[in-house]
Amino acid sequence: MSAAALLIDLGSTYTKVRAVDLENPRILGAGQGPSTVTTDVTVGLAKALADLERGMGGRREFTYRLASSSAAGGLRMVTVGLVRELTAAAARQAALGAGARLVGTFAYKLTAADVARIADLAPDIVLLAGGTDGGNEDVIVHNAARLAACSVTCPVVVAGNRQAADEAASRLDAGGSPVTVTENVMPEFGVLDIEPTRAAIRQIFIDRIVHAKGIDRAAEMLDRVLMPTPAAVLDGARLLADGCGGRPGLGSLLVVDVGGATTDVHSVAKGGPTRTEVVYRGLPEPYLKRTVEGDLGMRHNARSIVQAAGREALADDAGLAPERIEALARLASEDVGRLPRSAEERAFDKALARAAVGLAVKRHAGTLETVHTATGPVTVQYGKDLSAVETILGTGGALVHGAQPAAILETALADDADPLSLRPRTPRMLLDRDYILFACGLLGEVEPDAALTLGLAHMHPVAYGTENGCNPAA
Amino acid sequence: MGADNTSAERRRTLVTGVIGSDTHIVGNRILGMALEKAGYTVVALGALTPSDEFIKAAVETAADAIMVSSLYGQGELDCRDFRNLCIEAGLEDILLYVGGNLVVGKQPWAEVEQRYRDMGFDRAFPPGTRTDAVIAALEDDFRAPAAGGHKAGR
Ligand code: B12
Numbered sequence: 001m002s003a004a005a006l007l008i009d010l011g012s013t014y015t016k017v018r019a020v021d022l023e024n025p026r027i028l029g030a031g032q033g034p035s036t037v038t039t040d041v042t043v044g045l046a047k048a049l050a051d052l053e054r055g056m057g058g059r060r061e062f063t064y065r066l067a068s069s070s071a072a073g074g075l076r077m078v079t080v081g082l083v084r085e086l087t088a089a090a091a092r093q094a095a096l097g098a099g100a101r102l103v104g105t106f107a108y109k110l111t112a113a114d115v116a117r118i119a120d121l122a123p124d125i126v127l128l129a130g131g132t133d134g135g136n137e138d139v140i141v142h143n144a145a146r147l148a149a150c151s152v153t154c155p156v157v158v159a160g161n162r163q164a165a166d167e168a169a170s171r172l173d174a175g176g177s178p179v180t181v182t183e184n185v186m187p188e189f190g191v192l193d194i195e196p197t198r199a200a201i202r203q204i205f206i207d208r209i210v211h212a213k214g215i216d217r218a219a220e221m222l223d224r225v226l227m228p229t230p231a232a233v234l235d236g237a238r239l240l241a242d243g244c245g246g247r248p249g250l251g252s253l254l255v256v257d258v259g260g261a262t263t264d265v266h267s268v269a270k271g272g273p274t275r276t277e278v279v280y281r282g283l284p285e286p287y288l289k290r291t292v293e294g295d296l297g298m299r300h301n302a303r304s305i306v307q308a309a310g311r312e313a314l315a316d317d318a319g320l321a322p323e324r325i326e327a328l329a330r331l332a333s334e335d336v337g338r339l340p341r342s343a344e345e346r347a348f349d350k351a352l353a354r355a356a357v358g359l360a361v362k363r364h365a366g367t368l369e370t371v372h373t374a375t376g377p378v379t380v381q382y383g384k385d386l387s388a389v390e391t392i393l394g395t396g397g398a399l400v401h402g403a404q405p406a407a408i409l410e411t412a413l414a415d416d417a418d419p420l421s422l423r424p425r426t427p428r429m430l431l432d433r434d435y436i437l438f439a440c441g442l443l444g445e446v447e448p449d450a451a452l453t454l455g456l457a458h459m460h461p462v463a464y465g466t467e468n469g470c471n472p473a474a
Numbered sequence: 475m476g477a478d479n480t481s482a483e484r485r486r487t488l489v490t491g492v493i494g495s496d497t498h499i500v501g502n503r504i505l506g507m508a509l510e511k512a513g514y515t516v517v518a519l520g521a522l523t524p525s526d527e528f529i530k531a532a533v534e535t536a537a538d539a540i541m542v543s544s545l546y547g548q549g550e551l552d553c554r555d556f557r558n559l560c561i562e563a564g565l566e567d568i569l570l571y572v573g574g575n576l577v578v579g580k581q582p583w584a585e586v587e588q589r590y591r592d593m594g595f596d597r598a599f600p601p602g603t604r605t606d607a608v609i610a611a612l613e614d615d616f617r618a619p620a621a622g623g624h625k626a627g628r
Pocket residue numbers: 373374375495496497498499500501502504505541542543544545546547548571572573574575576577578579599600601602603604605608
């Protein structure tokens with residue numbers, strides 16, 4: 001029997017496991033178990049492993065047993081920066097890139113009310129940024145002192161002005177928070193450096209959060225919990241896009257993950273202007289960018305999708321009467337485990353997913369704006385230009401189990417009616433039908449070559465143009 | 475705080491940019507290069523910079539001065555609320571310079587200068603200003619605040 005790896009996603013609703021052959025990288029088996037509402041992750045994992053064993057016809061040895069986790073509320077983080085569009089934005093990017101769920105984002109000097117709010121939020125980690133190196137020192141020190149003086153004692157990552165970091169750290173330390181000082185998320189004006197912060201957050205996750213959340217109760221059943229699941233998905237996306245060890249990957253990539261509570265979008269692309277006459281403005285965005293749309297979820301946030309997309313538009317897309325939309329949205333949000341039971345519910349779900357993907361990708365992608373000057377118009381770009389992205393990959397239940405994934409994914413594409421939104425024009429479309437992307441991210445930590453082969457082998461092509469086929473602009 | 479990283483040793487930081495819908499970047503670049511050579515840290519925002527971006531950059535980098543360029547003739551409109559925006563952002567004491575072609579056509583310089591002083595700029599510079607004049611003015615002002623600057627003006 002050849003060597004194999006066990007890759008585990010300790011999820012909030014399901015625990016999923018994948019057994020992978022390492023010599024001829026492919027899926028050997030899959031299993032799933034409902035996670036209990038209580039904190040004991042071992043129950044769901046045991047069920048998932050039993051399910052796996054049933055499928056594979058018995059137990060086997062694994063060279064690696066690696067897990068990611070979004071159990072117990074995920075990695076809940078609060079970010080604090082100075083200027084909202086600058087270090088505060090950089091801090092948000094860093095935390096999202098580390099796979100966090102942002103429960104609060106703050107800018108400028110924290111007030112007493114802000115700090116009380118943070119204490120209420122009870123985050124797992126606070127990320128404290130502010131000031132470029134050599135820049136503003138007061139605000140980060142003020143904010144550290146504020147945090148130290150309240151009941152917040154969770155780990156804090158300090159990633160701000162180098163000149164003030166030690167002072168901020170010693171304040172926090174005096175307040176009882178374990179502190180990690182790392183590189184500034186914005187060492188110079190307009191320069192992002194978020195990798196060290198991602199690494200620091202991941203280390204705290206491994207060293208402390210896994211224990212704090214009781215995830216380490218599963219220690220007997222696995223070797224290591226490496227990272228939050230969204231970070232595993234992002235790492236998987238990066239590996240698939242970039243390749244490894246000289247082996248090419250898919251090239252620039254956009255991943256859309258439609259879930260019950262949120263829609264996540266990950267891009268692995270430089271995203272600079274694709275046309276020479278375009279001027280870039282604003283903070284540069286990271287090569288590896290993750291956004292989370294907290295109002296776009298197929299179940300918990302079905303009603304807010306309706307709100308964002310518009311009831312009439314959604315009804316139109318679903319071919320249903322507008323009056324039915326609210327009732328269906330209520331049904332979905334009140335029964336979050338619900339699978340569609342009728343043609344009407346299926347049509348509604350499909351329209352919801354189309355709206356979620358369309359909106360989430362539009363928010364993730366950059367935009368063009370025309371500035372009128374005396375000599376005529378000048379085109380300015382904000383955010384990433386994803387128009388030349390080569391591949392779109394869909395993942396998550398709504399896309400994978402829903403009918404017509406092509407019709408859903410196509411809403412991510414550029415639209416001639418909305419030419420200022422810089423979404424992909426003619427990418428190939430793939431589907432993570434076997435839910436393997438997180439596993440590629442985990443396996444990539446130890447055997448990147450095998451992880452790449454695995455990912456490339458299991459992403460299923462999706463053809464353009466179904467009944468809803470809005471063919472992409474050529 | 476670390477003894478060798480204190481702000482006493484810190485290089486002065488200047489934010490530069492061309493305000494509004496103005497694309498004349500050449501003079502601003504030349505000025506930026508000269509300022510860097512003179513030992514300043516320059517945060518260059520480039521052409522087409524909205525006024526709030528100057529201020530945000532100055533807050534984050536704890537800049538000592540903002541150097542606004544305006545060439546295309548609409549400077550008076552673009553710069554009108556600049557000092558007020560600074561005050562709003564807690565930068566009431568930041569040194570503000572403006573230069574380029576600050577008004578439409580030829581107008582007596584003393585009047586133009588006064589108008590910009592009234593807007594809260596510490597100094598305004600006429601067309602054709604050489605970079606060494608700018609550097610000399612900065613040295614003066616960093617030694618002592620500009621005489622008759624914005625504070626005396628209001
Ligand atoms: C080159 C040029 C252009 C190029 C700009 C190329 C570019 N991307 O940079 C192009 C062709 C695009 C252009 C366009 C226009 N231009 Co033009 N342009 C010029 C020109 C010929 C030279 C500017 C230059 O580069 N000078 C060289 C640099 C080194 O000098 P400087 O910019 O003055 O900067 C120095 C100092 O002023 C100082 N300085 C600059 N900024 C600051 C800031 C501070 C704080 C300080 C202390 C000092 C300082 O330091 C610099 C170094 O010594 C000038 C005329 C002239 N001779 O000045 C007209 C001129 C500036 N343009 C003018 C006009 C009207 C326009 C247009 C509106 C024309 C039109 N109708 O289409 C457009 C506007 C475009 C826009 N939206 O901005 C007018 C402005 C008139 C006014 N202010 O009343 C000028 C003065 C020509 C004229 N006499 O009519 N222009």
